[in-house]
Amino acid sequence: MRNILAILGLGLVIMVVGGYFLDWYHVRSVGPSAGQKVITVDFNKVKEDTSSGLQKAQQVWNGTGQPPSAPTAPPAFPGTNPPPGGITVNTNDGKLQINVPPPTFPLPK
Numbered sequence: 001m002r003n004i005l006a007i008l009g010l011g012l013v014i015m016v017v018g019g020y021f022l023d024w025y026h027v028r029s030v031g032p033s034a035g036q037k038v039i040t041v042d043f044n045k046v047k048e049d050t051s052s053g054l055q056k057a058q059q060v061w062n063g064t065g066q067p068p069s070a071p072t073a074p075p076a077f078p079g080t081n082p083p084p085g086g087i088t089v090n091t092n093d094g095k096l097q098i099n100v101p102p103p104t105f106p107l108p109k
Helices: 002-021 043-062
Strands: 025-030 036-042 088-092 095-100
Touching: 036 043
Parallel strands: none
Antiparallel strands: 025 036, 036 095, 088 095
16 A cells, blocks of 8 residues: 555656646746745646657557657746735636735744
8 A cells, every 4th residue: 555655656746847847837926025826737738748748659669750740839828917815716728827825924934
């Protein structure tokens, strides 16, 4: 049981790190004090990258050696300011945008 949990944890770490470097999601700070975090996930990019990876794996397995088609440029993310207050979730064209407000309690210094 412990080994299964370790494998699942390793898979999660690989997906998070790999997704960051493949531009599957972006984390940015917005607001006057830059305390509010916005996480934007581009599901179209994830789907595109996984399908092209599967195509490459099939080509290697079959030994065809034909290169896949050139990848398209990722769409630009909108630079809108999220509304103040609670957590808001927006989905536009296969992208998930989560707006998290800054903490309202005093943080230790």
